[in-house]
Amino acid sequence: MSLHDNYFRVQERIANAAQSAGRRAEEITLIAVTKKFPAALMREAYALGMRDFGENYVQEFEGKHPELSDLATDSRFHLIGHLQSNKARKAADIFHVIQTVDSVKLAQRLDSMGAKLEVMIEVKLSEEDSKEGASPDQVPKIIEALRAAQNLTLTGLMTMPPWNDNPEITRPYFRRLAALAREHGFAKLSMGMSHDLEAAIEEGSTHVRVGTALFGKRPKPAV
Numbered sequence: 238m239s240l241h242d243n244y245f246r247v248q249e250r251i252a253n254a255a256q257s258a259g260r261r262a263e264e265i266t267l268i269a270v271t272k273k274f275p276a277a278l279m280r281e282a283y284a285l286g287m288r289d290f291g292e293n294y295v296q297e298f299e300g301k302h303p304e305l306s307d308l309a310t311d312s313r314f315h316l317i318g319h320l321q322s323n324k325a326r327k328a329a330d331i332f333h334v335i336q337t338v339d340s341v342k343l344a345q346r347l348d349s350m351g352a353k354l355e356v357m358i359e360v361k362l363s364e365e366d367s368k369e370g371a372s373p374d375q376v377p378k379i380i381e382a383l384r385a386a387q388n389l390t391l392t393g394l395m396t397m398p399p400w401n402d403n404p405e406i407t408r409p410y411f412r413r414l415a416a417l418a419r420e421h422g423f424a425k426l427s428m429g430m431s432h433d434l435e436a437a438i439e440e441g442s443t444h445v446r447v448g449t450a451l452f453g454k455r456p457k458p459a460v
């Protein structure tokens with residue numbers, strides 16, 4: 238299958254899920270997740286009409302970014318992987334949206350970089366140790382820090398549930414994130430991936446992050 242066909246299929250899935258949830262497809266932004274793929278593929282995706290790109294690693298995207306700077310004028314680059322404080326400066330330079338703010342310290346450090354950024358709070362809704370993100374009880378403090386920030390605009394919440402190939406297992410996580418967003422009056426919800434975007438959209442997602450369904454299996458790094 239070509240990228241063109243995959244893109245068409247994903248858009249169709251988004252439209253169908255929106256319709257079955259009584260929502261408009263335009264409410265949902267497709268973020269093309271391009272980690273481990275080269276800049277040339279991002280360019281191809283751009284040529285097909287994709288404008289939102291998700292990357293997990295600051296260092297990896299730093300390498301691709303020089304080849305893509307002309308796309309930045311009308312694309313949005315989202316950081317969707319964990320951000321270490323010591324990479325905040327670089328991240329603020331190359332991303333438009335940081336979806337993974339998960340501590341007061343990181344919020345303050347990002348703000349001090351001076352770049353105008355959109356940010357989301359990554360929430361961890363399970364006890365699974367390996368997942369980054371703020372626990373729900375830490376969220377109010379982070380909101381407070383972000384609302385006090387000079388340069389950051391907080392727009393919503395993001396989550397990455399523990400992996401399960403059955404979307405009905407991840408659905409309760411989506412529902413909990415949506416409830417938390419409602420409680421705090423957020424418009425944006427970044428949740429749902431290749432295999433569970435329908436469930437996420439039914440639960441209110443506004444930003445689905447899709448890699449595999451667009452680009453196929455990610456290349457394994459050379460060893």
Ligand SMILES: *Cc1c(COP(=O)(O)O)cnc(C)c1O
Pocket residue numbers: 270272293317318397430431432446447448449450
């Ligand atoms: C890799 C990744 C995705 C995309 O996953 P696919 O299953 O390939 O669609 C989405 N969100 C995050 C945070 C990721 O790391």
